[in-house]
Amino acid sequence: MHNGTRIKISNVSFYYGNLKVLSNISMDIYKNQVTAIIGPSGCGKSTFIRLLNRMNDLITKSKLEGSIYLDNKDIYKAKEDVVAIRRLVGMVFQKPNPFPKSIYENVAYGLEVNNIKDKAFIEHRVIESLRKAALWNEVKDRLHDSALKLSGGQQQRLCIARCLAVDPEVILFDEPCASLDPVSTKKIEELILELKSDYTIVIVTHNMQQAARVSDFTAFLYLGELVEFGHTEKIFTVPKNKKTEEYLTGKFG
Amino acid sequence: MRIKETIYKWIFTIFAFASLLFLVGIVVVLFKEGLPIFKHVKLVAFLFGKSWYPTYEPAEYGILPLIMGSVWVTVGAVLVSVPLGVGSALYLDELASYKQKAILKPIIEILASIPSIVFGFFGMVIVAPLIQRIFKLPVGLCALTASIILGVMAIPTICSLAEDALSYVPRSFREASFALGANRWQTLTKVVVPAAGSGVSTSIILGVSRIVGETMTVLMVSGGAAMIPVSFFQPVRPMTATIAAEMGEAAMGSAHYHALFAIGLILFLVTLVFNIIAELISRRFRIKLGLNR
């Protein structure tokens, strides 16, 4: 069913100050599969996904217990370079957040900050990434226009292209369709399914149908705890846990 | 890569603390150079002494006339600038059409940057002779002239800040009042002004703080006599003008020099109090209107 573990989360708890927001979570994220994290708002799913590329490092007074391994390396070990980890683990955010720069510069940015100077290579990579993100045809004539002029859905695909350009191995999607219309949402979902063959994908969503449509594995988080984790069709058809069943049938959420 | 990061962080830390050092330095210097005056004269005698004769023999360092000079001029200027400044702000916020406001607001902001020396100069060549003629005074340079000039000077500052405060009042407040049958004037006086009240008072306090600390204008138009005024038609010598006029002649390290620094210290403390009050009120204002910043 899957070909190996990419990220191993082992007994992870996370605190904001004294508030425990994630409690003793252990699970595996498999290579070239889409793993969805679902749960009611405030259950800690965004906090959880942001642990995987150390985005929560920005929050002062936070504390992590347990370990997260990326290809058997503990990413929270002091000697690991956070910049290198973020290069391997890309992220697409809830709200499209293009830089106030041109479309081209947005995609090229990740290469630039990684000290790639070869102009021809950068151009090639920008075009390739925009193609992969299914945006190329819409923007090929205006690569040097401001990214802020694009529609919301286009901006989000631009952010995906920007993320692809640095050639990550894992991509984290933090509710990527939260602010998009149904048509744009459908495009992004199709994209995720296409990207699966080249990348390992984790997606946070509050939309259960979305999880069912795009993911191979699903984790259900509730009040900071991992209630159930397994194959998506199993979770959605024969949930083992009563809480999961209640959530999926809309009893709360 | 990491080393570079650390170096940059340190550079910024050093810069930040260097600027702080300068700012803290001001306080230190004022105390260090100001306090020695109290070897020559007691604090009470300094603050409440009625004669300021720093170059006489023996010298007298009573700054009450200077304080009273500042007080008279400030009160006079407030009487001019607050009604006109707040009134103009109310006009801009309530009555001006969108187009009028789009033109007038920037103009008032630009006028706020006219240098004080230009006001002082204008006061000296135009206003003072006019005041002298109208009130048949021996000289036109007096507390009244200084008040008018300072007051006019502070109007743009007060108007611009007060208008900002008024524009933060949510439209829903107004609509609620109109819905109850109030007319625009009632809505303005009973809903908008009370809601923006603390924001408007902040603008007034900051305007007053600017008036108290203003130097060149009063130096040029207040007349310069160090006596306790009994009317607006008398010449006065506010604290700022005293420092500016006498620092050039005071010998470094002399009692006079320290006395001028002590006046600077008092000015510093007074404006500090004004600013802290303004900050506290404006913080409450933001909370009251639910503005988070």
Next chain:
Amino acid sequence: MKKDNIQNLGFLVLFLCIVITLFFLGTIIFFVVVRGAKVISLSFLFEAPRRAMTEGGVAPAIIGTFYLTLGAIIFALPLGVACAIYLCEYSPKSFVVNIIRMSINNLAGVPSVVFGLFGLAVFVKFFNFGVSILSGSLTLGILVLPSIISASQEALLAVPRSIREASLSLGASSWQTIKKIVIPTALPGILTGVILSIGRIAGETAPIMFTAATFYIKKYPSSIFSEVMVLPYHIYALMTEGTHPDKQTAIAYGCALILLILVLFVSALAIVIRQRQRSYHHA
């Protein structure tokens, strides 16, 4: 009916307020422009004063104002922006930082003559720079430091967190994020603050009275340790010293007009930039 009468009266009063305000300020500008324009000529702008300030131009004062303003900005701009970057980007949001922020806000309201005292005690006397361009520039620099810091801070805080996170998530270091994303985005805001400061420095008189300015000097400044003639101080000196008040007043009008044009132009520029920036953010 009575209710409406009160309203009409109230509105009339407010209308009068703005009319009086604009009348006063307009009168000042009118007099300075009309009388100043009479004396301004090419030789007034490009020649040195002659005959004990009663004839000739004010070129040395214009140049002096330029040097002092330039010096102050060279000093305050990097320091102020770096300080703001440290406060917004590097320092944790702690109690100490709040104290620092508050003290910067408060220092922005300290009277300019007090900064003059500081400059006198520290730069002129303690460091022994004397009454010079250097002392004056440093004093003016410190005077505008708080406003540059707060303007820069405001501009930096307005940069959305989301695009910082985007940059970091692509493997940019925090310095790269600041340099390539945060500063360029905040630049118009920082610029507005700096330009407003330039306007303020150019018109300041009190802080340079005992740190840089002199009434009359024959030579153009030759080094940063020279005393200088400066426009605002020159106006003051023309009005309070010298022996030919009539001729000197005319020259003072000319200086006031030059200063007014300079300062109003600069602040209009800043306000236009800010207005544009606002409409950009709202779009």
